[in-house]
Each structure stands twice: as C-alpha cells, then as structure tokens.
Amino acid sequence: MRGRALILVENLSVPLDRRVWQECTALYQTGWEVHVICPRGAKQDTEPEAVIDGVHIHRYPLRAATGGPAGYLREYGSALWHTFRLARRLGTFDVVHGCNPPDLFFLVARAMRGKGTRFVFDQHDLVPELYLSRFGRGEDLLYRAVRRLERMTYRAAHVVIATNESYKQVALSRGGRRPEEVFVVRSAPAVERFRQVPPEEGLRRGKPYLLCYLGVMGPQDGVDYALRSLARLRDEHGRTDWHAVFVGGGDTFDAMVALSRELGLADAVEFTGRIPDEDLLRYLSTADVCLSPDPLNPLNDVSTMNKIMEYMAMGRPIVSFELREARVSAGEAALYAPANDESEFAKLIAQLLDDPDMRRRMGEIGRGRVAGPLSWHHSKAALLAAYDAAVGSR
Known part of the structure; x- marks a missing residue:
C-alpha cells in the first residue's frame, strides 16, 4: 500500500462526481487506500456507507442551498461539520485531498497536520469568480471573504491540482505557488464509457x-x-x-x-x-x-x-x-x-x-x-505525480 488518502468533496455525491471518481479509482489502482467523504445524493448514492471498486465512501445528509449567499453559508457550514465528524473517526491519513468549492477543507487538513498529513488542494472552481458570476453583487464583503479563504487554502496546500492552464496561472499568480507545486489534471471523460449506441x-x-x-x-x-x-x-x-x-x-x-x-x-x-x-x-x-x-x-x-x-x-x-x-x-x-x-x-x-x-x-x-492529447491517461499521470510530490515533501 502506498498510503492512505482521504478525498473531501461537497459539490456532488460520489461516484456521481465523475472527475472525483476517476481520481479515486486511479489512486486505488496504483496502491493507495482511498476514502471519500461527500454528501448523499437525492436519488442515487444515498447509502451512508459504501465500498465500490475498493474505494471507501462515507456520505452525510446535506440540504442544498437555495436563494442567495446566506443559503450557501448554511450549506457549507453543515458540510464542514459533517466532514470533521466523519474524518475524526477514520483515523490518520497520509494525504487529505480537498476538492473545492468551498475553500474550507484546509481546516480539516490543518486539524490533522500534526499527524504528518499532507494537503492536496484540487481546485475545481475559482470561487471568487464563481461568486461574481453567480450572484452579481460585485466585490463586496463576501467577495473579499472568499478571496481570503482562497488565499488561506493556497497557503495551506503542499500541492495544488489545477483543472487547466488558466487555473494553473491563477495558482502561480494569485496563489503565490511555485511551478513545481502545481499540477494540471484536466477533467477528461473515460472514452470507453462513452460508447456509441444505435440512434433512436x-x-x-x-x-x-x-x-x-x-x-x-x-x-x-x-x-x-x-x-x-x-x-x-x-x-x-x-x-x-x-x-x-x-x-x-x-x-x-x-x-x-x-x-x-x-x-x-x-x-x-x-x-x-x-x-x-x-x-x-x-x-x-x-x-x-x-x-x-x-x-x-x-x-x-x-x-x-x-x-x-x-x-x-x-x-x-x-x-x-x-x-x-x-x-x-x-x-x-x-x-x-x-x-x-x-x-x-x-x-x-x-x-x-x-x-x-x-x-x-x-x-x-x-x-x-x-x-489523444486530452485523454484521462495524461491526467492520471499528472495526478500520481502530484501525490508523489506531496508525499515526498514530508
């Protein structure tokens, strides 16, 4: 076993979140013991505990936000509490892998840092830009708060995973990370899953x-x-x-x-x-x-x-x-x-x-x-390199 990895995701249940599921299975197939903490789905992924293809999944109930920013504050607060609760009983990990949004999972990694855990920040979304695009409130107090949380997440991470070169540039500039600390793992579909069937x-x-x-x-x-x-x-x-x-x-x-x-x-x-x-x-x-x-x-x-x-x-x-x-x-x-x-x-x-x-x-x-050039084969290699860099930095 190469180590124990804990993947944290709030945006979707797993394995419904296809990017996260590809990462889970890639890590498991290369010798990692993989645990995931995520919300339960509404119609699928409803069981509180499951082991699928060797990956241990721990799910919590979560009421999705509706309306404005206040609803998201409630949702994210509840998700963070459940994530702490479940992580505490799962023991120690070599890597905590936090998938945003929200930019809060560095708090879980920080609580475990005394045990030698490394934090990998998997930046699925640029949350400040998401805030501007979704709510149209401009650079108000909440915008400044999410910018601060993003900075704290960058600072806490030992390695950053970016979904494309644009996100990598943000990690280098706004996040102050060094190029060797940022790995581009593009979201790429498993082509064998997307097979043609006869048109209807x-x-x-x-x-x-x-x-x-x-x-x-x-x-x-x-x-x-x-x-x-x-x-x-x-x-x-x-x-x-x-x-x-x-x-x-x-x-x-x-x-x-x-x-x-x-x-x-x-x-x-x-x-x-x-x-x-x-x-x-x-x-x-x-x-x-x-x-x-x-x-x-x-x-x-x-x-x-x-x-x-x-x-x-x-x-x-x-x-x-x-x-x-x-x-x-x-x-x-x-x-x-x-x-x-x-x-x-x-x-x-x-x-x-x-x-x-x-x-x-x-x-x-x-x-x-x-x-070819955008295949998951290339992204998988970058993911494993990011983990090697994170663990090697201990």
Whole structure:
C-alpha cells in the first residue's frame, strides 16, 4: 500500500462526481487506500456507507442551498461539520485531498497536520469568480471573504491540482505557488464509457434533427441563453425541424422549464432531469448538434466545461460561445459564436443542421482529441505525480 488518502468533496455525491471518481479509482489502482467523504445524493448514492471498486465512501445528509449567499453559508457550514465528524473517526491519513468549492477543507487538513498529513488542494472552481458570476453583487464583503479563504487554502496546500492552464496561472499568480507545486489534471471523460449506441428516431419526436444540452442548470450555466437562441432559431431562421432535449438538473431547473413555456418552446423542448448513463448514451448517440451555451463571465471564460469533453467523447459537433478554455478544449470540434450573442448562436446551429459533412468531420476531430492529447491517461499521470510530490515533501 502506498498510503492512505482521504478525498473531501461537497459539490456532488460520489461516484456521481465523475472527475472525483476517476481520481479515486486511479489512486486505488496504483496502491493507495482511498476514502471519500461527500454528501448523499437525492436519488442515487444515498447509502451512508459504501465500498465500490475498493474505494471507501462515507456520505452525510446535506440540504442544498437555495436563494442567495446566506443559503450557501448554511450549506457549507453543515458540510464542514459533517466532514470533521466523519474524518475524526477514520483515523490518520497520509494525504487529505480537498476538492473545492468551498475553500474550507484546509481546516480539516490543518486539524490533522500534526499527524504528518499532507494537503492536496484540487481546485475545481475559482470561487471568487464563481461568486461574481453567480450572484452579481460585485466585490463586496463576501467577495473579499472568499478571496481570503482562497488565499488561506493556497497557503495551506503542499500541492495544488489545477483543472487547466488558466487555473494553473491563477495558482502561480494569485496563489503565490511555485511551478513545481502545481499540477494540471484536466477533467477528461473515460472514452470507453462513452460508447456509441444505435440512434433512436423516436427521441427526435418526429423531427429530422435532435439538439442536446447536457449539464448542470445553475445561474451561470447559460441554459437561458440556449433557450432564447432556440427561439431565435425558430423566429429568425424559420427552423422548426428540430427537437431539443436538456439533460441535467440544478438550481434553475424549474425556472428554465417555465422560460421554455414563456418562449413558446414547450412542444419543442424536453427536460429530462438527471438520467442513467444508458439513457444519456441514447440521447447523445442520436443528437445531431450539442449545445454549450455557457455565457462569458469571469468564471466561464477560464473554466473547462465537462459537457464539451463529453460531447467530444461521443463524437458530436458543438456550438459554443467564444470562451478561452472552451476553445482550448474543443478546438475545431466546435463553432464559436461571439460571446453571449444569441442570434449568432442560433445561426451556427442552423449552419450545422444544413451541413452533415461538417457535423461528421467535427465529431471525428472531437473524438480524436479526447482519445489523444486530452485523454484521462495524461491526467492520471499528472495526478500520481502530484501525490508523489506531496508525499515526498514530508
């Protein structure tokens, strides 16, 4: 056994959180004893304790925040208390691996530091940018508080894991870390999991084309931009030859369903909520164009979108807004509308619907990227190098 690792995550349950689960299994397969503390899921991952593929999972009940920042303060406070409670009874660890948000898990690592534990900070989100993008309150008192917590987390970490080069630059500049302390572990789908299945014409609901959105539905995720773009596709281009499916859930799910009705799209748009992987493969295998409508804001411009990686793994062409890291991920597998321009987004959808050769070519490019330079094989090597650096620093 190479050591004991404790992975802390608050944003999703495990193994639903695919990035965290890939990290867990990679560590276990290379000799680590892996424990995870995370919240319970609503419909899956509901057991308080589980051992899956050798990974020990410890889950706590958590009520997700609603509304403004006060709800998140309650959620994060509860999550931190449960995490401390569970970690205390699990004994000592060589590595505490904290996945943000929130930027609070350094407190757990600090409580264990006297026992020689090393802290690995896995920065899934830039929380200050997330705050600005989600709440639109500017650089107020709470913004300054989350900036301070981020600085404290950087300072406490022995090693930082960044999801892309943009996040690495933040760790070097804002976090004051040295280049040898920061490792880029990109979120990359396991390509063997994203296999093509026969397209199902019934999913198109009698239309020639199927459009697909996959992902979280929060205030910063752009589902509203996608819906308004689809209304423009109908109104400005006279296109009603498509059906659209939105897969996923989140804080704004009900609001987005209501918006689709307000825009007169109720008969053309379907919301599935979260669905099993088998159904996801059915939709993505049938989709003609996939949507990545994340608008330009301080967070989205520098973040890697999991949906883009998964669209590419399924060989689907993508329409995205012009975002720095979206272009790094997708390259020529996507068409890019000017930031937040819904009319141009609709125009690019129409362009792809009319060009099957372009769709096929873009799909092949995307599949090649996630199977090659952006594959999990490279990310796994960086993850293990980060652990070696953390443990070697003792």
